[in-house]
Amino acid sequence: MMKTVILIVLITFSLLASGKKFRWCTLSDLEQRKCAELSKALTAVLPLTTASSFTRISCIRAHNTYDCIDKIRANKADAASLDAGDVYSAVKLYGLAVVAKEIYDQGNCVFAVAIAKRGTLDIQSLRGVRSCHNGARWTSGWNIPLGFLLARNYLSWDEAQPLSQAISEYFNASCIPGVGLAAPRLCALCQGQKSYVRDRNHFCETSNNEPFYDSEGAFRCLKDGVADVAFLDHLRIMSATDSEQQEYELLCPDGSTAELTEYSTCNLGKGPGRGIVTRSNFQKITNKFLSMIQRLFGHKGKERDRFELFSSASFGGKNLLFRDATQHLQLLEEQLEIAYVLGLDYVALLKGLGHEGSSLDNSVVRWCCISDAELRKCEEWALNIKSDPLVCVQATSMTKCIEMIKSSEADAVTLDATHVYIAGRCGLVPVAAECYGGDCAPAAETMEKTGKLSNLKHKALPPVYAVALAKKSAKQIHIHNLRGRRSCHSHLYSPGGWLLLSRHTVGAQQNDTENCDIASAYQNYFWKGCMPGADGNLCKVCIGGGEVEGARVSSRCAANHNEHYYGNMGALRCLVGNPSGRSFGDVAFLEHSNLLQNIEDLGSSGWAKGYTPLDFELLCPDGTRAAVTEWAGCNLGPIPPSAVMTRPVTVTKISDFLLKSQESLGSKLDSEFQLFQSWKYGESDLLFKDTAQYLVHASHLSYQDILGESFMQLAESVFNCTPAGILDFCKQDICAFSSN
Structure with missing residues (x-):
């Protein structure tokens, strides 16, 4: 196979070298003119250069962007510049390859903006208005705006129906070039020429012959009074005239509006710009061609006076062949996975919007489990749920779950506060937060009355406290003399056993740059310990998971329940040692919430007999000690609630799923399956904390809101x-x- 590809490339290259034309696909008469001028300029300068592979360029006129893709596939054209949404389709559905990206002032990315006449609209009141979009399945006119509307639940979409139908029902009428014939209302506002002859029909097409095509056309549609709102990219409004700036404004995600110049802070999201596609066996040649024309006619080109590659003004149009805002073309390596060209978040969004057609993944909820015990509980959940099908996906840690959700291999997971911070930094968003203690009763009452998850006011949620625990008999141990001792932590990045703990141990040397990296500082601070997910000294006390089906599991120090010393229960086990009395620590860092229950479970589970709460004491920040029941006055700090996180486009699906789960399975004692109990699976805090009373709705909040200012500042630093x-x-x- 490889030899065949090499042979094809060599034959193709020799044909080009002997004078065969490089064929660029164009979408309008104006692009044809610019392409012809490029060909003329290239012919004029090539004899003066060493690059003689491309003697001529041929300009292949296409009907629309998908006609370009077809022509490239059929070897009737060689390359075209396409919106990132079309690049994805060209690669995934039609087998083409992306060879380069346009780079603008702020990289390859564009802000998706919504624009309206001043004082007429806000982003929350778009239902029933007329809309114009730069292109169907395009980054800024379709993918990001629709992802935003779905994430905020402004737009409802039953995934059994085409997304275009849901949009038809949301807007009164639209012009979305390229949407096709399936949803006539989405073309109702377009003004391209209609004809039964395909090459003369430009109505609602992704071609410059449709007046409302592309960002320029979408803005024109708004300015002509045909639409009430326009969805386009920020590149168009960077060159907005004074009168345009006075007459129009941006619609911001929070319901406010802003000046057109404020697109970097008032936008619906950010996604990749345009890319250049070709056939897979033609990548090297296309790369060489792009490199050459950029070297000659780009912004720093040697022959820029003769022809300007990234300017369309002299041809009476805009964005011809390439975006006028392009600073240069970034050439890409061959065989680069499309997710790394367009971005993981963007590709996950496109899958969520059904760009690859409907699939089983769209109809199920894939919950991420981090251990065998979680998988068993999840599978029982799946058997008992009366809602969307639940599929249980296994990962090795919470961080791996974040990676899988970001890569669209899983949909949701419950994370502790530090991992909520990490997931938020990775572009995931909250759906629901756990509520602990008696204060959750009003939330339960609200859901029973309204049939909805109650809204979270994070300040009203009772906190969980991080505590340091030692055996009462180890009188000499206090919070200020832990250096050099054996430590037990629930896991790497845990809020209590890693983040908040740093303030009371390694954080004391914050001015010492050597100890700035707290992961390294812990290695030097403690003699040895068990911090599942870490390495070095902090794995030496860990014991793994024992024998499973006759084979030793490689789970020692794993960041999941397969390591017996993982989590709050695990840190307590570590403090008392394994059943043989070995592998123990001097101090354990865990959460107060189920501490008394876990001490009781030490005996009932057969782990360690005879322990009661009186055998342990808390280590207080002031150096004193206190009874385990006095956590309110003796703790290392409050921990924000754990939260369920997902991708923005799947928020509504996960929220509906959790509502149905909670309604039928929550904490009803007569239910065979308990969402917030884990004892029957031999562990604690599986999928959710056992102390959770309720899940409260949180998709209207950011992850920063849930974590609170103090926790956020510590996590940031x-x-x-x-x-x-x-x-x-x-x-x-x-x-x-x-x-935003």
């Missing part, structure tokens, strides 16, 4: 200095899809 592989994974995304 720590992660700005402490490396985390999951944040590096998320950072590689070219532009995060997240609404």
